Amino acid sequence: MTNQTQGLDSSMRKRGKLKPWLREAARQLGFELCGIAPASLPELDRARYLSWLERGFQGEMKYMEREQRLDLRLLLPSVRSVICAGMVYNTPHPKSVECPDPARGWISRYGWGEDYHLVLRERLEKLLEGLRQAAGPPFEAKICVDTAPLLERAVAQAAGVGWIGKNTCLIREKAGSWFLLGEILTSLEIEPDEPAPDRCGTCRRCIDACPTAAIVEPYVLDATRCISYFTIELRGSIPEAFRPAVGRHLFGCDICQDVCPWNSKAPVTLLPEFQPRPIQAVDEQRQSGEESAVPSTPVPSTFNPPLEWLASLSEEEFRRTFRRSPIQRARYRGMLRNAAVAMGNSRLEKFRPLLEKLAEHPDAMVQEHARWALEQLGANATSAPLQPKNAGAPASGLD
Ligand code: B12
Ligand code: SF4
Ligand code: SF4
Structure with missing residues (x-):
């Protein structure tokens, strides 16, 4: 963050300039996306999460069963707003579907470099430090990146950062979905943003391309x-x-x-x-x-x-x-x-x-x-390598 954004005066909140300040400070720290969500999750997301658990879709990920995900107050009792930030990790390298050489393996794009938990957390800590100076009176806050029991995509959708697509990734027009999410839960009252509208339309490319038919219904x-x-x-x-x-x-x-x-x-x-x-x-x-x-x-x-x-x-x-x-x-x-x-x-x-x-x-x-x-x-030593699309997977739940 530059000195210009760090040295904000304490009346910033009263003048309603905290949000633009936050967006700019987040941008300077490398967060291309930033929005504010209210402290309670939409009812529909709660119901969808519970139904997902009931269907056993979490498998061995027992940590997904902690229902704190439904109540942000269990993470920070004084929470009134959530600052949601997204950081692009895409690089100019080809996509996996453009690299067919069977002798090479695919490491997913987010796995090429540094652990994003550390990258995002370090920067959110700086954002919080700046916010403490900008916001005036002391307040409580908690930083989360992925591992906290929190439905990050539902919160980010509520913050207008993007919409949850049929592939269940958070997508934003122009930014796509190659970004990672982190949050600052805070006792500060900041005016929430409008949720982002769904722009998937009639498209179903992700559903059709999934090699294991894992997207069993759109958005699930x-x-x-x-x-x-x-x-x-x-x-x-x-x-x-x-x-x-x-x-x-x-x-x-x-x-x-x-x-x-x-x-x-x-x-x-x-x-x-x-x-x-x-x-x-x-x-x-x-x-x-x-x-x-x-x-x-x-x-x-x-x-x-x-x-x-x-x-x-x-x-x-x-x-x-x-x-x-x-x-x-x-x-x-x-x-x-x-x-x-x-x-x-x-x-x-x-x-x-x-x-x-x-x-x-x-x-x-x-x-x-x-x-x-x-x-x-x-x-079958002489045959061509298997193609990814639904190769040998059990019958899809989509047909
Ligand atoms: C568990 C987990 C996984 C699991 C399960 C994924 C899943 N979709 O649930 C596995 C290991 C498979 C996984 C894979 C990946 N993950 Co992951 N994962 C998580 C984690 C820890 C929790 C996700 C979760 O809450 N799932 C529970 C279900 C219920 O949530 P959901 O899918 O978001 O469900 C919502 C919608 O589908 C919607 N919904 C449900 N039904 C319906 C019906 C209708 C009609 C509608 C409109 C909506 C709707 O409502 C639900 C509740 O909000 C989050 C971090 C976090 N704390 O949130 C990261 C997270 C989601 N993962 C992330 C990433 C990057 C990935 C991968 C891309 C990594 C990779 N390259 O392999 C893949 C993407 C796979 C995919 N298509 O989702 C990022 C996503 C960033 C983004 N832009 O979306 C997150 C947010 C981590 C982060 N901090 O950045 N992940
Ligand atoms: S339905 Fe189309 S637009 Fe929506 S997530 Fe899938 S591929 Fe993307
Ligand atoms: S297996 Fe299917 S749902 Fe999972 S990441 Fe790959 S394409 Fe997406």
Whole structure:
């Protein structure tokens, strides 16, 4: 924030200028989007969330069952307003649907760089610091980024930041959906913004493109079918029926956003935090001339990396490479599991030695996925790789 915005006088609130100040301060801190929501959630969102839980769509994500999500006062008893901020993480790199090479794996766009929880929180702390100076009398506040029990998209929609699309992502005209959300709950009374209207219209591209038919109805996502859930949240085995449809995804999935027309001209960020990170572990190995099963092709970054690179990382290299990265969440064994599935789906014989090695891994889950992958090579070694669309997934709930 510049000195100009920091040095606001304490009568700012009375003059009704707090909101424009907030938007400008947020923008200077890198939040392209900012809006104010009232402290209570719309009734419809509450009902939809409860119905989602009743249908068991949270799967193993037990943290989703904490009903504090319905009452912001349980997070901050004095809450009167929520400042919702969105930060674009899109970069000029191609989309997953434009990168068909089966020998490379897809790490979802938000996973290329720094952990967004840290990036957003650090900046929200600065915003709050500025707000304390600008708003006058002391007030209470709490910062949330993703992990707090809060329905972030419902709150952001109420704050006019965007609308919840049929793919369940928050979308905004011109900005698309490649942005992440963070909030400041505050005891300050700030005039709320108008909720953003739904602009999905008759489009259903995301529903049709989802490889696992996880968007079971427009605006309703069964997380237990979503590749993002399988590759990041699930700690155990990926259900066999879904493995072919997981394709070459290593961490998360971007397909339902890649195909969204509102993302066709989405803005990009220059923030270094969101750019793909170089794969240092491999570079270091190369420089030191260490023998390893790393690929012979160049491995510049986390953008669309060769599968054998990930499958060859030691646990220590994994930790070093993904320090301060959201990929840590999937854990080492989870990423090996995902790499095995992707290598199996590639049907490429060149992965056989690596898969045989993973089939001997001390972790039983990694072993089992590697054995499954070897069967895929054996079953149809000469055929073309599976296409992502509904490949081998159980019947869709949409038909
Ligand atoms: C659990 C979770 C997941 C789960 C479940 C996702 C889900 N859709 O529920 C999994 C692991 C699958 C996941 C995946 C992803 N996630 Co996530 N995730 C969350 C988390 C922690 C909670 C989401 C939640 O509350 N789900 C519960 C359901 C009920 O909520 P909902 O889907 O928003 O449901 C609303 C609407 O669908 C609507 N609705 C329901 N029925 C109906 C019917 C009609 C007719 C209408 C109009 C509306 C409607 O009302 C519901 C309540 O408001 C949030 C952070 C947070 N604390 O909120 C991040 C969050 C939603 N995730 C985020 C991201 C980036 C992703 C991924 C893109 C990551 C990736 N590339 O893999 C994918 C996107 C997948 C997708 N299509 O949603 C961002 C989304 C940013 C944005 N612009 O929307 C969030 C907000 C994190 C953040 N702080 O930025 N995620
Ligand atoms: S599997 Fe991929 S396309 Fe389908 S809902 Fe999940 S993130 Fe979207
Ligand atoms: S692809 Fe179409 S239906 Fe899906 S979220 Fe985007 S605009 Fe809405």
